[in-house]
Amino acid sequence: MGTGQELYKKAKYLIPGGTMLLSKRPEMFLPDQWPSYFSKAKGCKVWDLDGKELIDMSIMGIGTNTLGYGNDEVDAAVMETVKKGNMSTLNCPEEVYLAEKLIEINPWADMVRFARSGGEANSIAIRIARAASGRDKVAICGYHGWHDWYLSANHNGGDDLSSHLLGGLSPNGVPKNLKNTVYPFNYNNFEELLSIVDTNEIGVIKMEVVRNFGPEDNFLHKVRKLATDRNIVLIFDECTSGFRETFGGIYQKYGVEPDMAMYGKTIGNGYALTAVVGKREVMEAAQNTFISSTFWTERIGSTAALATLKVMEEVKSWEIITAIGNKMRKGWQQLADEYNLKITISGIPSLSTYSFNSDKALEYKTFIAQEMLAKGYLASTNFYASTAHNEENLKLYFEALNDVYSIISDCEKGIKNIDELLNGPVCHGGFKRLN
Template sequence: MPKENYSIAKSKALLNRYDDVLLRGYIPHKNIFRQADMGYPAFVQRASGARFWDVDGNAYLDYLMGFGPIVLGYDDPVVCRAIQEQVADGTVYGLAHPRELTVAELLIEVIPGAEVVGFFIGGSAATSSAVRLSRVYTGRDRVIMCGYHGWHDWARPGDEGVPQTVSELTCAVPYGNLDALESGLKKYDNQVACVVIETIQAGGPPDGFLQGCVDLAHAHGTVCVFDETKVGFRVAMGGAGEYYGVIPDIATFGKACCNGYAGSFIAGKREILGSKACQSVWMTATAHGDPLSLAAMEVVIGELQRRNGIAYQWKIGNRLIEGINAVCEAGGLSYRLIGVGPMPRPVIEDSDRDRCMAMLRGCLARGYYLHPSHPMFLSLAHTEADIEDTIEAVREAIGRIIRRKKRE
């Protein structure tokens, strides 16, 4: 049943204090101001399992999961134990920790095409490292990108604050369009260091797209980088590359690899990453190789394997897609989930936006946090009953919209 007194008043009150003391830009894709305008909560108090509680005390079954990192559950006991043990042993050192080697060896074992690994903090640092390494390896400067790859200068051409000389080196091409990629490679013949492809966007890659990217890049002497930041440890441990059977030169991972800790990594061919040129590139940072992230990563891999976690994400994700699409279709609403089971992407027809938002707000008031547009994420903490309850909540929310319409 809906909470009669559902309110996000405290979230809104906190937002009023935001601009006085905080930079908005550091939360761009989380744009909590826009979310509050849409009736979504802006501030979270705590989270557990697959649920979070906002500052107004409302509980939600979460389908964003931190925009992807939480794959086992917010307070997964195995991760919590590994973190506690590592905290007791220290959180940062001035030397390498042996776990860097054991986790790298583990990643090389489980990710097809991974021969050499490097650890970073955050997806942006991982994708930026892949770009720098490609530049060094090829002796070229230009980058062709496809999708979102983080906030660093090379990945935000044309943005405020990004020097024009840097922007000019990056050219963006549309997803799924090999002709556009080929044109870019031809236009800048012998100048492109790498193509960086966000492997799954919208409904997923058209047939042959990912292999086509690799082949075209290689035909032009360019490094092919798969950005698996959102996709790794979800559609497959090795992301879309593994799922669709295509091996890039370098792949970048973040988010789900550490179940909420900040670590990220790149993995790729020894021929490139093991080359003398790449082995001498400066990518040092105080927190790279973060012991807490490595402790988390080690058990995330183990738990996904032990609990058959990839297959489970597919199973419940596919059921969510099928169930929500069926009730929306039956109720005449355009809200649909497209794409792959572990990270369904919502789409709404513009002409039907108001009714879809009303449905989503109805779900929020009942404790189901479904998003209007961003890919959503499942976790091993979502139960099959949670999924059925969510589908039922969508059905009921549509029913209320229809009844209200009839009364008007």
Template sequence: MTNQPPDRSVERSYTLYRQALEVIPGGAQLISRRPELYTLGLTPPYVSRGKGCRFWDLDDNEYVDFMMCVGASILGYADDAVDAAVIAQIGQGTAYSVSHPLEYELAQELVAIIPCAEMVRYCKGGGEANAIAVRIARGYTGREKVLFCGYHGWHDWYLAANLENDSVLDTHLLPGIRPQGVPQGLAGTALPFRYNDLASLELLLEQQRGEVACIILESSRGASQPAPGFLEGVRALASAHGVVLIFDEVVTGFRLGLGGAQTLFGVTPDLATYAKAISNGYAMGAVAGRREVMQVVGDMFVSSTYWSDAIGLAAALATIRELRRRDAFTQIGAFGTRFQQRFNQLAGEHELPLIAAGLPQQVAITATAGDAAQKRALKDYYVQEMTRRGFFTSFGVTPCYAHGEAELELAAAAWREVFPLLRAALRAGDWPQRLVAHSVDAFRRQVG
């Protein structure tokens, strides 16, 4: 094998990781931060600092980050304007005994830019936002069942889908989840339907007629985009059955544009959920929706001390204003498009069964040939060799405003070295000799 740079030392990171495993279950709070999901032994488990689209690990190795905190850092790490707004707010206090005016100011901003938004409630993360939205829908309709399509967080309402069959969620991004700790009484309350398959949704609505509180879905899912008429059909079915339609915009919100997927696809739900890019990496989330539906929250117990702390509010306001001022979405989309074009050109030149597809704001690299084992090996080898060359990446790429031509040129130079290795491995089939480690499914091995 040629073109293999010497491995970087990540000794300090792994020393700390081994210690952390003794006191932190799984070694990290977020599943996708576990190095076992990438290249164990090469992927750094810890970061010391970040700026723009780069970070440095505990051994001071520098990485170009193509994942950007699972898409949360839309402007880039340590953005000067957002951080300045947060620092200024910290000097005046962060959480009080009464509400801060920023609560109203951010709500006004969200109502102005989100098509479905007439009222807003806050929280601190995407899973929370979805749990709140489902609670609102159940309270509004007086029904219990949820029809879903996509990944929607860790809460009981969602994991209940696996109570009767622990493979139900396998096709919704996280295979192998066992619903440990989820009450058996929730069995049958969360039912999946297939993306771009209106017939499967219509059948469920007929089978569960009068019992469904809401339909919740990710309108855009990686390489899969809505077929013509799909989202419009979901909207029509929800209205016909008196069901609340929820768009999970935790990923798409403030990434596809200020109005998110609703504006891009021209379909308006009853409720929508937000987190990640809304505040450029600071803890913040929101549920926005029609007044008639949202008003029931005033009579429900949906409340938490830190949901409206001024740090998250200030960060979200600053992020939204900077996204608008910099015309950031134009640059993010342009970078994603160039990434896809360059990747696909070089992959084609090396006759690799790989394609960078999906929306340019959320690029999905997909293996187009081979069995499941070969596709996994191809992904693992790609991640391994890109890590060796100073990239933190996988088959999902979430561009940010800080990514530019310099990062694309570095990536292209790395691809020119890595792609011949992938081609040679495909021909020889000698994956065990090439791979430092095999990645694992987030849950199939690590949970249970």
């Protein structure tokens, strides 16, 4: 057993759940065999605690590092900040420069608040929007973090979030009197949203702009008009989708502007920074409530974000990662066709995922992680593209994956038994979402 697995065994005793992020639990990939921890990371390479070099053809820090791990320009800016001092009694000027840049990128917006995680940014946006609208009830479409306001949807009289997007999220610890404050609606189902708005005092509509598929029948334009007509604050959660298909929000593709938007994940290339941008008349409501935190004032996050945005703009990173993502999807489909396997590909190109249309889908996913790890890859049935990935990475990845698909094909034909080929337990299903 590797050093990483040994450490993870210890972690499960010391840390509830073993990790800070559900999506990084080894059980989501390859239970009892995943390396679990890294010693260093650069470009699209990761080294485990045993010094083994692995090519990351999986989720690249859960989609944070679109410029690759340890981008030289971003890291140089951060190191300069570390030398000069990260924290003081005074504020860091970078937060003002970053606010200016984000308003330039989102010309409909006037003001910005910063945080350090996506869940925080979502909670900040909800607090401000509720204060601005004067109404408590929220209609949601998408994944918006772990805070009470969101999970309270599962108190509504069923597992609302399960049918909506993700199952198995227990609202234990979330006050039951938050019941019926948040109402999920399904993407592209405008009638469902209209019904929620007609029958409840909705003050906020919060949604991801796209999910596994884009809007149909002018869905986003209808939502925008409804919000305007009913004086509802419209929030686009771009924590995941931002800076992946445009320089800024993916909303730009559809010609619809929100009242507020959140950015996270990509904006600092792995350094902690999230942002809430919005119209002045909405954002000013932040002064009529209490939103404040010590570490939102540290300097590394805003420094990293400024440097990341500069590099992104120079290299047009969103175009590069979309092209790489499309090549990956094409390669998956070609392999599946070659071996007569049925797969379903979803997500936006730079955040691509697929599943086997088989009752053994999870077993095959586990087998891919197992076999590709032995070949020197961190891989599963998803791929989050970065500018550090290149043609050679894809070529060698598909050469390795070809052998794995060949065996899966034999399993589907009944020639081999997948259960006999797995060296450990089957991976957990996890929840389906954009990323």
